[in-house]
Amino acid sequence: MVFTNAIQNNIIMSNEIKSIHEFDLNLICEYYSAVDRQGPGSEEITLKALSFIEGLTDDSRIVDLGCGTGGQTMTLGKHAPGTITGIDIFERFINLFNAQAEKMNLNNRVKGVIGSMDNLSFKEEELDLIWSEGAIYNIGFERGLKEWRKYLKKDGYIAVSEASWFTESRPAEIEDFWMDAYPEIDTIPNNVAVMQKAGYVPVASFILPEYCWIENFFVPQEKARIAFLNKYKGNTAAEEFVANQVHEEKLYHKYKEYYGYVFYIGKKI
Secondary structure (H helix, E strand, O other), rough: OOOOOHHHHHHHHOOOOHHHOOOOOOHHHHOOOOOOOOOOOOOOHHHHHHHHOOOOOOOOOEEEEOOOOOOOHHHHHHHHHOOEEEEEOOOOHHHHHHHHHOOOOOOOOEEEEEEOOOOOHHHOOOEEEEEEEHHHHOOOOHHHHHHHHHHHHEEEEEEEEEEEEEEOOOOHHHHHHHHHHHHOOEEHHHHHHHHOOOEEEEEEEEOOOHHHHHHHOOOOOOHHHHHHHHHOOOOOHHHHHHHHHHHHHHHHHHHHHOOEEEEEEEEEO
């Protein structure tokens, strides 16, 4: 992996890695616009999660919250019936989303719109399926499950992937990282219990394999980082953000037996 000397000498070597919460959201958006996926995942994993969803028809209404540029949404569009709405707060992501839908001839059923997952305009019991890969953390796992439930029809489904602990205890370094990045991270059994308490029958939960992180999320960022740093040469904020992403990748390789993304699928009671 190639990094600039500025990153190596001025940022990484200093051990002063800034929190992800300190960076401008528009800078983060631009960086992730250059890669197909804004989080760990794969087409195979999206299809595996979709296999637990029953009863979808051509009349079904599906929404993908925090859709990003739509990598997983296009997979849903190819393999699930009904109409699909992708929602994200970033206009750049939505523009790329809709361009991809048109390129794949899915734009008659798949459409991206700018919006926020904490201020949805759907009617109660309007949706058959709520999807969200690696994005529910923006509102919080428990809050998202509770607030989104009213938009689902009875027997409708929710399918989300969420950062989760695999063990009851873990090394302090990775514990501290996640307590800063996302304090709500919890174990798989606790998350399943949260889903059940929120009014769903837990249908399935499974761990995303390592390749979803390494080959599909970290590796594609290598070229994106070079282009990003060349564009923002000398920009401290950009260099510090890349250092943050490199740090996250190193921690994953070091501690991946302790945590990862988990898909949770529930059915509204």
